[in-house]
Amino acid sequence: SAVISQKPSRDICQRGTSLTIQCQVDSQVTMMFWYRQQPGQSLTLIATANQGSEATYESGFVIDKFPISRPNLTFSTLTVSNMSPEDSSIYLCSVVRGRRGDTQYFGPGTRLTVL
Amino acid sequence: AQSVTQLGSHVSVSEGALVLLRCNYSSSVPPYLFWYVQYPNQGLQLLLKYTSAATLVKGINGFEAEFKKSETSFHLTKPSAHMSDAAEYFCAVSLSASGSARQLTFGSGTQLTVLP
Numbered sequence: 001s002a003v004i005s006q007k008p009s010r011d012i013c014q015r016g017t018s019l020t021i022q023c024q025v026d027s028q029v030t031m032m033f034w035y036r037q038q039p040g041q042s043l044t045l046i047a048t049a050n051q052g053s054e055a056t057y058e059s060g061f062v063i064d065k066f067p068i069s070r071p072n073l074t075f076s077t078l079t080v081s082n083m084s085p086e087d088s089s090i091y092l093c094s095v096v097r098g099r100r101g102d103t104q105y106f107g108p109g110t111r112l113t114v115l
Numbered sequence: 116a117q118s119v120t121q122l123g124s125h126v127s128v129s130e131g132a133l134v135l136l137r138c139n140y141s142s143s144v145p146p147y148l149f150w151y152v153q154y155p156n157q158g159l160q161l162l163l164k165y166t167s168a169a170t171l172v173k174g175i176n177g178f179e180a181e182f183k184k185s186e187t188s189f190h191l192t193k194p195s196a197h198m199s200d201a202a203e204y205f206c207a208v209s210l211s212a213s214g215s216a217r218q219l220t221f222g223s224g225t226q227l228t229v230l231p
Contacts, residue, residue, distance in 0.1 A: 001161070033219075042205060042221045043159075092158055102147055102166050102209070104219055106159040 002026060002095050004107035012113045013083055020079045021110045023093035028073035030096070033104065034066070037090040046091075049076045083114045117142040117208050121222035129230045134178075134193040136225045138206035141187065146208045148189040149219075150180055153203040162204075165189060176200070201229045 003026035013019050023032065034046040046066055047055045055068040069077045080087050090111050094104040122137040140146055147166045151159040163174025170182040180191045189206060206222040 004158075006158075042223045044221075045219070094159075103149070103161065103164055105161060106151070108158040111156075 002029070002097050002105040004093065004095060004105060006091075006093060006107040006110050008110060009108065010111035010113075012115060014115055015084055017083055018079055018081045019083065019112060020077050021091050021093075021112075023076045023078070023107055025074045025095050030073070032070065032076045033094045033096075034068065034076075034078045035092045035094065035106075037092065037109070039088065043092065046078070080112065083112075085114045088112055088114045117146065117220050119206050119208050119220055119222035121204075121206050121225050123225055124223065125226045125228065127228040127230060128196045130198055131195050134191070134196045134200065134227065136191040136204050136206075136227065138180075138189045138191065138222060139187050140189060140206075140208045142208060148180075148182060149207040149209070150174065150178070150189075150191050151205045151207060153205065153224075155202070159205065162191070196227075196229045198229050198231065201227055203227075 005024045007022045011019055032049045035043040036046055037043050045058050046061045047057045047068055049055045049068050049070040051070045051073050065081050067079045090109045092106050092109045094106045097103050097105055118141045120139045128134055149164045150162040152162050153159050162178050163172045163180055165172050165182045173179045178191055178193045180189050182189050204225045204227055207219050209219045
């Protein structure tokens, strides 16, 4: 498995502001992922973050709204920009592990409320 | 394309009763299948996974799941529910052909309530 931490664990923000979420892993990983879980909903993949390259965004998510950094193999950040109440969600990062790189392990999540 | 359907957004069982959470998948290639659990105010924890080895997979906390290709199912079971099993459970599928877990698609989740 993997030990993954996220900061902050929760936050309450004002409309129009931005929040940067940090994800730290206990060992080097090639691929890190960012997900959004809206209230009462399942998880939706926002983007894949590989070290040394631009993040790959899924349909419906854009870099201007969710810029991602991946400065090294153990760390990534996701910024939620120009927030609105619709951005109130849990944001989770995950990493790939397993002998064949076939399993994702998740961080504890960041609970964001936008007023 | 791949998809996952979890039947029953809410399931209630009595403590000590059988837990059965249903998951059906759709995939054009042999899938990898996963069950995750999310306890209140926590992230997702891997319960078990199927990656083309034994069709009956045993996981943590007494849970197990059986991959049935003919039924395209991967139902999660536990013989005897415990109060601590109350949580949200997610079934997920990824494409084994890709060799990675990138294309992980989640079901809508099933909230399990355990009654005393």
